[in-house]
Amino acid sequence: MNLLCISISTFFQHQRSFLWPAVEAVWKDHTSPALTAIREEGRSVTLAGDGRCDSPGHSAKYGTYSLIDMATGHVIGLHLVQSNKVSSSYHMELEGLKRGITALQEMGILIKEIVTDRHMQIQKWLRDNHHEIKHSYDVWHVAKVVKKKLVALSKQKECDQLFKWIKSITNHLYWAAASSSDDDGAVIVSKWKSVSNHIQNIHHGHDGPFTDCQHEELANRDWLKPGSKAAVKVEEIVLSKRLCTDVAKLSTGYQTSTLESFHATINHFAPKMMSFSYLGQACRQIIAALHFNENVHREVATNTDGTEKHVVVFPKYKSGDNFSMKPTMVDQTFHYVDKLMNMVFEICESNQPTVMATPAPPQLTNGKRRPTEEELQTVVARRFKRLCY
Template identity: 50%
Template structure:
């Protein structure tokens, strides 16, 4: 026994949640194997009184140690921020926002926002950022630099409320929008030749940012706009800073792509895209260094602990996001795996988005799960100290349910209305079929 609870029952519930499994499927699996186990109601009781508080406790301990270490170093933070909705589109119920220390590759804070806490689900990402920034500032730390996507509300907030922080855009998010426009243009008549240049144009945007470590926005923009001349075999430019291409002499015999003809439709349309108002605003803010790719990886980890096709309570969703953060922080910087003779291991894969082109990726060592041991220790300690149904819960406040804003009818009245409405429809259809003559009678 652990306190008043059978030890196996509590450990089963803890292992189920801490490893990211779903209770209904796991318990159904046990039942089909004819293995006696707890009910789903028992699991949710364990989760409410012991497992959720254990997760919050371990996460709070991690944050306290991290912030204390940053204070001792007197270091301003370089953070990446990104949001995730629990379902696609504008019907999402939950929006989570994560802050990642880009120097240490650690998720340092997560916020969970329910859609009825803001105007609509579109506003959840900004609210998550605001709460995260307020929390980090409350710890006595300064944000030196923040890297995000191009969410317009976030851009405005950082510009107005964080004047002492440098705001950069993640290059991948800008390139993703650019590629869509280039692909659409390449499908137009007389623009087919652009298809061969799309990959190079996307790479050029990455290079424009990465080759400018000083973060000089004007230089980035001139480097980016130089591509208009380059694709037309013109390698001297009218910029104030960047006046000629950085590459050496090009051997025409070794070239596979054909130059775009000056004055052609495709060249002019490409120039419109490259020099659009959106690009002029975004390119100078590209991040020359840290990117938010690791946050995309973190979102993949969340999908393991909290799949988007499953609905969770507020505490259930928050706990699973924190579990994902603990797992990510322990395993994000794993070493590369090696063979017995010490050779580093790689894998060749064919991502769907590359349409037949391959990528070479590092194979890393297996994940570790030391955080689960910490969670288990805290859960057992809580069970020993507090009886079930204890009123003392160390959990965050829960926003009201989405349905609380609507008037709920009496259940029996609603059922009767549905039954009578359905009966009237059937009766109406029956009379219509009797009154209308059939083809044979006509």
């Protein structure tokens, strides 16, 4: 159509000079007042933390560690780690947490508790370096592992009866944590262990502080027979020493579901199937955080008669005709876009060359020797020779 358009090199130049610095400046203006208010109030924060890789598989290039203030539900820490800055991609999550906690403590933020998954490196690092911070585990991450083991067990011979109990057992794990106080790790473990007796129709005489089930008299159910293969295998899973140790550290009042929602939001701005530069990845995640913080507390939409709107969904994790009711929220807002545009105009009008304050680390290929033309021709010739013979 013979339309005049800027070249791709011009676009990337504009991106480096105007767009990226504007994103960084707006993020700083967004987080600084909130962190300053926390420090001035003297409030100790409870954080939810988790890592996210930029690509599926075990060879990710970037790892992002996000920290959410559980009192407000807002993202207050976002740290991007490139794999060549640590020994391997497996260590990116721990490095992101280190940067996040260090940045908050340097600003004078008191961290009371952090809720994470059961990452072994994070467990050890917090235990050795920050014993003043209470480390709790998210119930969903633990329940997911338990459910996976129970589903695999229910497929074994003579264990198909267990399938009906999987949902009840995982729900019991949530109840054991939610019905206890923060410092009652022994009670949480005792409640959790009682489920191995409950599914065998034994409701009294449990080990530990929780000795009797609290439910009313139950009708006849498909109880597991004591001593059967299914009952014995379930006891091995439920009474596992490592699992019980982690159950004692379950968070009783917080879950990282908000953080999982934020990571799903990042996928809209930085899909895992696309590759970005370090600064491009960082800025896309910042924009995702701005969007998430603006819309995290949306209200439920209402009908004309004032009743709340709901929609019926059929989640993949629910088999058969099981469905759920989800509230329909009001439309999302995008006021942060206006702030980004205004910041871009300010940078353009300043006529000053602008770069991001956050430097990009060397590329993964940095330090690699580029092969000579002769070496490349030798490789091609050797490959052609193999094909011919």
